[in-house]
Amino acid sequence: MITKAVTGALATGALLMSMTSVFAHSIKSERSEAVQASFDIVETMIVTKGETAIFSTRVRGEAGKDKPDATGQFEGSSVYAYVWPTSLDSSEVGFEKEQGIVALAVTFHPDFDDAAYGGKNRHIWHPHWVVLTKDEACGGGLKVVDIPAGTTPKVPPTWPGVPILIDSPEYETVFDGDTVDVSIPVGLIGGISTASYDGVTAGLKINGNLHAPLLCVSDVFKVASGDLSLPGKVIPAKD
Known part of the structure; x- marks a missing residue:
């Protein structure tokens, strides 16, 4: 199970302090002054509305306010991310089957571009x-x-x-006050309407030697459930 594979690595004091509860489709988390406000998750959800799946995370502060400092080089540079780990299989997002934990991540990294087809995205959340x-x-x-x-x-x-196993689709991504939302056409992702999920805020780092592992999760700011157990269930949004 995903939880068994990563619980030991994520069992930090900050995560143990994260008291959570699940109401209907969302995961709600207690606020924590130990976590930077822009990454302090208070609620995470994925809902479907018509032909769209909406990934949403609400934080204690202003979502997207804090960004990593530029280093001027690719090696050793940092990435900040709002992440939704899911129960999806990697084949459902275009990779081979059973490659690992499939997650949607909204990221900011000022030192490199990783958009599709050679596009530029280093100065925007994407x-x-x-x-x-x-x-x-x-x-x-x-x-x-x-x-x-x-x-x-x-x-x-x-x-x-x-x-690395990363994809750069152009999904509508909106930051509005304390919330970040990503809208995805349901038909593009098989299995999303019945998926389970969690919410994470994290820092990642490019290996300074450019060797595997190339892109590490270097710091977990908060896990919505507290234990990465994927307790959230995707359901249709209420009108």
Whole structure:
């Protein structure tokens, strides 16, 4: 199970303080002054509305306010992210089957671009699908799955050409006060209407040596459920 694979790596004091409860479709979390306000999750949900799935996270402060400092180079640079880990299989977002934990992530990184087709996105918050797996070499215990040199894996059309399991689709992403929302056409992602999910805020870092693991989860700011148990259930939004 996903929980067994990563609980040890995420069992920090901050997570133990995260008292949570699930109401209907959302995961609600107690506010924590120990977490930076813009990353202190108070509610996470995924709902479907017509032909759209809406991924939403609400925080204690202003969503998207805080961004990593630019370093001027790719190696060792940082990424901040609002993340929705899900029960989706990696094949449902365009990769091979059973590659790891499929998560939607809204990220900001000022030192590099990873948009599809060579586009520019280093100065805006933008969405990705990522596939995560456990790696004790990473400070947060997880990494984005590396693509071994010399291999030709199955990847989605909007894969940005970097040697990790990441996709760069152009989904509508809106920051509004304390909330970040991402809207995805339901028909593009098989299984989303019956998926389970969680919410995470985190910092990631590019390996300074540019070797695997290339992109580590270096710091987990908060997990909505407290234990990455994916207790949220996708349901239709109420009118």
